[in-house]
Amino acid sequence: MTGSKVTPSFRLAYVPGVTPSKWVRIWNERLPGVPLDLMAVPAAEAFDVLRSGSADAGFVRLPVDRTDLSAIPLYTETTVVVVPKDHVVAAVDEVSAEDLADDVVLHPLDDVLGWERLPGRPAIERPATTADAVELVAAGVGVLVVPQSLARLHHRKDLTYRPVTDAPESRVALSWPQEQTTDLVEQFIGIVRGRTVNSTRGRPPTPAQPKSKRAETGGAQRKPAAGKATGRGAGKATGKSPRSAAGGGSKTGRRGKPRRRS
Known part of the structure; x- marks a missing residue:
């Protein structure tokens, strides 16, 4: 169209x-x-x-x-060993690779752990997939070491799994x-990565806004320079009243004697 x-x-x-x-x-x-x-x-x-x-x-x-x-x-991920529920490993909380030395440890062709040296005894043949290896574990042929997520993915009621403390991790x-x-x-x-919907990644930065004259001075009015105050503002600039400034006296100075009444 x-x-x-x-x-x-x-x-x-x-x-x-x-x-x-x-x-x-x-x-x-x-x-x-x-x-x-x-x-x-x-x-x-x-x-x-x-x-x-x-x-x-x-x-x-x-x-x-x-x-x-x-x-x-x-x-x-945590690495675990998948075993039948009546296996001796099911009675403990975790095992090491050495604890599997007497077991046939299956090594499927789609293994994701990248072993340098597989623990236990090798099987006669390598299963094609992890799913096939799980079926062999259920049949009592051997045990399987995989990431925990794969053990959960291929969960069976007759199988369980335990962490292997020193196995490679995925x-x-x-x-x-x-x-x-x-x-x-x-x-x-x-x-x-958990960024919020208001994340600024990928957005152009907001241009800086010009500051007002009042903001530049911190909100306070600028005082006139000393000696330049005139008129009514002179008293405010010096802190003295025009009268006292002209007379040179102090606001707190002593008064003269009062005149005697006639």
């Missing part, structure tokens, strides 16, 4: 485990005329989605290649293409 205007929208990608609902709610309150489209993407594909322009920004897991992407780290960040830092991206960055 000739002359029609396309309504702008904001496309936000997010990886498994991230819950963007809080930021989406604030966006809808502040920019009700700009739809926000959510895109759930696997962690391994998130950066390609941003580079291709399929999303304007996304919640990803660090590290981020800063060559062409910008990123704002947001928070670090950090979540907001990322976007450096060359595509649009006004809408800036708006979303402000929301994620």
Whole structure:
């Protein structure tokens, strides 16, 4: 249709485990005329989605290649081990990697922790996804170490999890293409960083207003210079009345003797 205007929208990608609902709610309150489209993407594909322009920004897991992407780290997740409810780990509050030495520790292909050395004993095969690994834990094949958000995402009634004190941690960040830092991206960055709706970021500074003459003198009238006061103002300028100034006497001086009546 000739002359029609396309309504702008904001496309936000997010990886498994991230819950963007809080930021989406604030966006809808502040920019009700700009739809926000959510895109759930696997962690391994998130950066390609941003580079291709399929999303304007996304919640990803660090590290981020800063060559062409910008990123704002947001928070670090607790790492946990997912075990059956009847596992010995379920009886304690937390464990160390050494406590898992006798367990088969599953290592899915979409692992996000970046282990230098996986604890425990390796499985015969690596599960394709975290979801597949959780199914194997439920079947009693082994245990799984993941960020807490992924343990919650794949929660099952027959499984539980406990923190692992010395395991690698996953950090979540907001990322976007450096060359595509649009006004809408800036708006979303402000929301994620907690800026108020009245934030001045991106707005031109308010020009300074000229001060009035009264404001420059602090609201007080300027006194005339000494020796230049004339007329009725002379007494006020010196603190003396014109009569006393002319006579040279003091207001508090002694009076002469009264005249005797005849």
